[in-house]
Amino acid sequence: MIHKAVNDNQVVTLNLSQMQSVLRQPQVSINANMLLAPIVSHDNGTHRIQLASSGADRYNGYDLAVTDGGQYQALLSVQQPLFTRKSYRTYAQQSAISRQVNDNTIRLTKHEIEQLVSRQYILCLTAKFQLANSAEQLKAITEQLEIMHMLVANAIYKQTDEMLLQIERQNYQDTYATNRVDYITNLYDLNALCGIHDTTVVDIEEMHFNLNRLPVTQSLFSTSYTLDSLVLTADLKINDLKYLPQVSLIANGGLNASYLPTLNRFGVSAGLTFSWTLYDGHQRKFEQQKTQFGLKNIAFDKQLFTVQQNTNKDKIIRQIAALDEHLRSLREQLNSYASLTSAYELQLKHGNISVMDYKNLMKDVAAKKQEIIMSQMEKEALISSYNYWNY
Numbered sequence: 001m002i003h004k005a006v007n008d009n010q011v012v013t014l015n016l017s018q019m020q021s022v023l024r025q026p027q028v029s030i031n032a033n034m035l036l037a038p039i040v041s042h043d044n045g046t047h048r049i050q051l052a053s054s055g056a057d058r059y060n061g062y063d064l065a066v067t068d069g070g071q072y073q074a075l076l077s078v079q080q081p082l083f084t085r086k087s088y089r090t091y092a093q094q095s096a097i098s099r100q101v102n103d104n105t106i107r108l109t110k111h112e113i114e115q116l117v118s119r120q121y122i123l124c125l126t127a128k129f130q131l132a133n134s135a136e137q138l139k140a141i142t143e144q145l146e147i148m149h150m151l152v153a154n155a156i157y158k159q160t161d162e163m164l165l166q167i168e169r170q171n172y173q174d175t176y177a178t179n180r181v182d183y184i185t186n187l188y189d190l191n192a193l194c195g196i197h198d199t200t201v202v203d204i205e206e207m208h209f210n211l212n213r214l215p216v217t218q219s220l221f222s223t224s225y226t227l228d229s230l231v232l233t234a235d236l237k238i239n240d241l242k243y244l245p246q247v248s249l250i251a252n253g254g255l256n257a258s259y260l261p262t263l264n265r266f267g268v269s270a271g272l273t274f275s276w277t278l279y280d281g282h283q284r285k286f287e288q289q290k291t292q293f294g295l296k297n298i299a300f301d302k303q304l305f306t307v308q309q310n311t312n313k314d315k316i317i318r319q320i321a322a323l324d325e326h327l328r329s330l331r332e333q334l335n336s337y338a339s340l341t342s343a344y345e346l347q348l349k350h351g352n353i354s355v356m357d358y359k360n361l362m363k364d365v366a367a368k369k370q371e372i373i374m375s376q377m378e379k380e381a382l383i384s385s386y387n388y389w390n391y
Helices: 002-024 085-153 159-193 220-243 283-350 355-389
Strands: 027-035 039-041 048-050 071-082 246-257 266-275
Touching (some): 002 071, 002 085, 085 159, 085 220, 085 283, 085 355, 159 355, 220 283, 283 355
Antiparallel strands (some): 039 048, 071 246, 246 266
């Protein structure tokens, strides 16, 4: 879309140059034609075909007064429009507005790309944190399995307890493998979105979005509606040009004969043409009314978008505040889980708790960390979304 808008700007420039040429440069052309009207003369008892009769009394063919022997033209014609400054100025204004529309499209497209890339990057970060969480849980249960193996050897726990932990470790291994595939998939999608051809599995950098609360004096989204209004107004001005008086200087020179082409029939002529549309069934009024309705529609769309934009920003701010409170509570719970996990691991070494209780605790801890990850990434997505609307 950016490349197309850049090319469209070039087309706008060419269109204006083309219109400048039409309005200010003379049009030069060569016109040539030859018309023969032969007759069959019956004068003096003869029958002769004459391509150009000098005057026959009895003949078959067109009336001599109509044909006059034929027509022969070979003219170089020039037509120069006059008093076109206002017309060119109107076309120049339309071109300037078109370039503004394309430039605004480029800025909005870049903004859309930033938003898309940000969302995809958040998906990559989510997959990365989930992968790290599953790796941490897999490491923890692997360490406990080593301890459990010694405890089973000393008859503190049963063989079935060790098997239970082995099954649970397999579950964590499957989760880790799934999360790794998710991370690679999201990374490839990020590269594709950015136009990067790279299959290397890199560790993307952790980052946080900053909330942009600066007031926007003139939103580029609103600018689009303003430019749409200017486009309609400019089109109406272009339509009004045909109701201006049109004056052109015309001249030609060359051969212009109506009997036989001879050297003494070469000459020149010059003059003015004038045209002015006085009445065309109120077409101008209809175009003005259509433009007014179009401007009203754009104004309504702009007003509706402004309401939606402000509503979305207010909603996102409230959602971020609620998420901050939720994250604070989740982190407090996770700290409590950390203390409880340490206590469980100590008791597990002495055989004072069941393996099932420890396994359930690990599941709860993993779920709580997953909830924190999702809440953090949701907050980042909300900040990115707010920055998108506050533009």
